Amino acid sequence: MNPSLALAVVAICGTTLLQEQKPAQASKELQEQKPAQASKEETLPPPRTVVVRRGLDWLVGHQSEDGRWSASHFSKSCPATDKCSGRARRATDVGVTSLAIGAFLGAGSTTEHGAYSKVIKRAVAWLCKQASDGLIQGDRPCRFALVDHAVATLALVAAAETSRSTDLKSKARDALDALVESRNADGAWGYGPSDRKSDLAPTGLALWVLQEAKSWYPVPKVVSRGRKWLLAHCDAKSGRFAAAPKHGRPEAEGKMPGSSSVQQTAIGLLAGYYGRKLTPPANHSVEWLGQNKPEWRPSKIDFLYWWCGTLALTGRGREGFRSWWKAVESALLTRQEGSGHARGSWDPVGFWGEEGGRVQSTALAVLALEACKRVVIMRR
Ligand SMILES: [Zn+2]
Numbered sequence: 300m301n302p303s304l305a306l307a308v309v310a311i312c313g314t315t316l317l318q319e320q321k322p323a324q325a326s327k328e329l330q331e332q333k334p335a336q337a338s339k340e341e342t343l344p345p346p347r348t349v350v351v352r353r354g355l356d357w358l359v360g361h362q363s364e365d366g367r368w369s370a371s372h373f374s375k376s377c378p379a380t381d382k383c384s385g386r387a388r389r390a391t392d393v394g395v396t397s398l399a400i401g402a403f404l405g406a407g408s409t410t411e412h413g414a415y416s417k418v419i420k421r422a423v424a425w426l427c428k429q430a431s432d433g434l435i436q437g438d439r440p441c442r443f444a445l446v447d448h449a450v451a452t453l454a455l456v457a458a459a460e461t462s463r464s465t466d467l468k469s470k471a472r473d474a475l476d477a478l479v480e481s482r483n484a485d486g487a488w489g490y491g492p493s494d495r496k497s498d499l500a501p502t503g504l505a506l507w508v509l510q511e512a513k514s515w516y517p518v519p520k521v522v523s524r525g526r527k528w529l530l531a532h533c534d535a536k537s538g539r540f541a542a543a544p545k546h547g548r549p550e551a552e553g554k555m556p557g558s559s560s561v562q563q564t565a566i567g568l569l570a571g572y573y574g575r576k577l578t579p580p581a582n583h584s585v586e587w588l589g590q591n592k593p594e595w596r597p598s599k600i601d602f603l604y605w606w607c608g609t610l611a612l613t614g615r616g617r618e619g620f621r622s623w624w625k626a627v628e629s630a631l632l633t634r635q636e637g638s639g640h641a642r643g644s645w646d647p648v649g650f651w652g653e654e655g656g657r658v659q660s661t662a663l664a665v666l667a668l669e670a671c672k673r674v675v676i677m678r679r
Pocket residue numbers: 361374376377378381382383640641
């Protein structure tokens with residue numbers, strides 16, 4: 300199995316307990332825990348499955364009527380006296396809805412089966428309506444519109460692979476076609492559909508998505524050209540992937556030196572070696588990520604990196620991954636909001652935190668924890 304969202308979200312979680320209980324039942328069960336169990340929880344982190352379920356329950360409670368998750372207005376459903384904070388500054392509804400869909404698929408539900416099937420179905424239906432000229436970018440496209448489209452395509456591909464709907468597969472195919480057509484002359488991708496300067500993050504995402512669908516989507520030669528471009532942006536000595544000059548996020552990098560580099564290395568490793576054996580300098584990339592394990596410190600919090608890093612390192616050395624995985628759990632299990640209407644979510648802190656908002660941080664945290672679960676299954 301390749302390290303992938305679709306498999307991470309399907310194979311991982313197809314056997315989890317999450318399928319067997321409805322969110323309301325799960326919440327009731329948590330409320331009914333005995334005092335002895337509660338006191339134990341004060342010293343030990345709660346089980347991963349419980350944390351994941353709480354995260355999904357929070358997302359269920361903040362889904363809009365039309366099926367989306369609103370990055371900035373998700374608190375409309377909160378009680379007037381207990382509004383959840385964490386409106387996104389930049390993230391779009393397309394982006395956060397796509398990530399949330401991935402989180403629910405990761406719990407083993409599909410558009411047709413499972414405790415969250417209705418939630419997923421509504422969200423996928425809304426996402427499909429956001430296509431314009433082939434690109435899924437909604438009514439508020441941003442300068443990172445192609446990144447949004449790639450993440451939306453990833454969600455549709457994962458949903459289509461677990462569905463019998465030919466219409467859904469057709470929609471996913473249209474999104475993949477649009478992704479292929481939006482590539483630049485050098486075979487790589489920019490942040491927006493008219494951005495002719497290719498960059499690492501959108502290229503890595505696009506390659507990742509296309510390889511996810513390769514079992515049923517005829518991936519053109521663009522993948523090999525894009526991969527060549529991607530690998531050319533990996534430093535031969537350090538194994539670090541780096542964005543093209545002038546295309547980084549100076550303000551973000553200034554806020555958190557180094558995080559951008561580890562994020563890009565995780566995405567570069569994931570997309571550049573998807574289903575392949577590592578060749579130099581990728582061994583250095585693995586070491587670099589191992590030296591930058593997840594850690595709940597203001598200068599280290601990066602939900603996106605933790606998710607992509609987990610997928611990138613899967614199967615790349617058992618011991619190294621074991622310590623990475625422990626770090627992910629250590630960072631996330633005890634930092635989930637434990638009370639009030641925000642119970643089950645994660646504060647939007649760290650790299651991209653304020654930009655992404657509470658919906659994004661919660662969806663990414665759940666995805667990272669689900670990706671950990673996959674390794675457990677693989678080792679059985
Ligand atoms: Zn709320």
